[in-house]
Amino acid sequence: MTKRILCLAGDGIGPEVMSAALQVLQRVIEQYQLPLELEHELVGGASIDAQGTPITDSVLKKAASADAVLLGAVGGPKWDQLPMEQRPEKGLLALRKHLDLFANLRPATVHPALAEASSLKSELVAGLDLLIIRELTGGIYFGQPRGVREENGERIGYNTYVYSETEIKRIAKVAFETAQKRNKKLCSVDKANVLEVTRLWREVVQNMSAEYPDVELTHMYVDNAAMQLVRYPKQFDVVLTGNMFGDILSDQAAMLTGSIGMLPSASLNAQNQGMYEPCHGSAPDIAGQGKANPLAMILSVAMMLKYSLSEAKAAATIEEAVYKTIDGGLRTADLNQDEWISTEEMAKAVINQLI
Numbered sequence: 001m002t003k004r005i006l007c008l009a010g011d012g013i014g015p016e017v018m019s020a021a022l023q024v025l026q027r028v029i030e031q032y033q034l035p036l037e038l039e040h041e042l043v044g045g046a047s048i049d050a051q052g053t054p055i056t057d058s059v060l061k062k063a064a065s066a067d068a069v070l071l072g073a074v075g076g077p078k079w080d081q082l083p084m085e086q087r088p089e090k091g092l093l094a095l096r097k098h099l100d101l102f103a104n105l106r107p108a109t110v111h112p113a114l115a116e117a118s119s120l121k122s123e124l125v126a127g128l129d130l131l132i133i134r135e136l137t138g139g140i141y142f143g144q145p146r147g148v149r150e151e152n153g154e155r156i157g158y159n160t161y162v163y164s165e166t167e168i169k170r171i172a173k174v175a176f177e178t179a180q181k182r183n184k185k186l187c188s189v190d191k192a193n194v195l196e197v198t199r200l201w202r203e204v205v206q207n208m209s210a211e212y213p214d215v216e217l218t219h220m221y222v223d224n225a226a227m228q229l230v231r232y233p234k235q236f237d238v239v240l241t242g243n244m245f246g247d248i249l250s251d252q253a254a255m256l257t258g259s260i261g262m263l264p265s266a267s268l269n270a271q272n273q274g275m276y277e278p279c280h281g282s283a284p285d286i287a288g289q290g291k292a293n294p295l296a297m298i299l300s301v302a303m304m305l306k307y308s309l310s311e312a313k314a315a316a317t318i319e320e321a322v323y324k325t326i327d328g329g330l331r332t333a334d335l336n337q338d339e340w341i342s343t344e345e346m347a348k349a350v351i352n353q354l355i
């Protein structure tokens with residue numbers, strides 16, 4: 001049965017890394033005779049320019065009926081002045097909400113050959129393998145009411161931080177089950193000393209731990225978690241947290257690995273339908289210069305094959321090819337400013353390792 005993939009390259013370096021990753025995917029499709037069909041659409045600023053909106057209803061519909069979505073990146077200075085509702089980021093948030101992609105998996109792993117690239121001492125990060133599980137369709141990103149109102153002659157901005165027990169339980173279940181398949185350690189991150197919503201979060205997660213006696217559960221306040229991530233990151237296996245804390249901590253964790261240009265992510269719903277995207281943004285400062293690292297996008301393709309398309313073998317082939325390429329010493333500009341190869345050359349190098 002043919003499976004359908006919707007490709008949304010987006011803005012900035014999005015189209016460059018997408019094109020690189022699709023070359024790799026194309027080769028793997030041939031190698032393994034994968035029954036995959038690719039379709040391309042616009043999202044973010046590209047969609048604003050062409051269609052006047054960060055994502056059209058018809059693209060949302062296509063995404064919902066696809067087996068998986070690949071996304072490059074959205075946003076850029078060109079669209080920064082637009083009102084909130086019309087910004088490129090809204091396209092991404094609409095996709096997450098429309099497809100109910102509540103579970104965002106953001107691995108931060110440090111390949112031994114790249115430990116030197118980290119801003120931390122290499123012994124602190126060499127062999128690091130942690131996974132942040134971020135709730136992606138709730139919390140303060142989506143809570144109502146929200147807005148800016150006038151009161152007593154001044155403007156007041158407000159958002160609502162809200163989680164229901166159901167929302168907490170479904171993401172915690174993913175976290176416990178994922179921890180069971182890894183090193184069986186789960187750290188739930190909250191701000192239960194100040195925010196009622198995260199007090200409830202902590203209570204619900206704690207109560208669920210009885211069903212997972214093999215998983216060692218700890219709780220940590222988010223400020224401490226930010227500190228521990230740079231003090232001794234290897235203490236973590238799976239980190240579970242809400243939407244906004246997860247946004248912040250995942251950027252921090254990504255940087256431990258030397259470059260955010262290496263990290264893929266998966267956003268899944270209850271049917272394991274998923275959207276796959278690099279953790280990095282659209283990097284408008286380097287767009288069009290061939291400097292973007294395509295490996296995060298290529299590794300996102302591998303995650304897609306594994307989680308949504310049940311093609312674990314093809315996924316492993318891509319991952320191995322990426323690591324062999326890195327071991328061979330080839331680097332894009334984010335990892336070595338003195339001696340770097342282009343986005344396109346990196347894709348070719350990975351393809352060479354596939355054979």
Ligand code: IPM
Binds near residue numbers: 089092093247
């Ligand atoms: C991310 C990004 C997005 C987020 C933006 C682009 C809306 O920072 O995926 O981490 O805040 O979730």
Ligand code: MG
Binds near residue numbers: 247248251
């Ligand atoms: Mg972010």
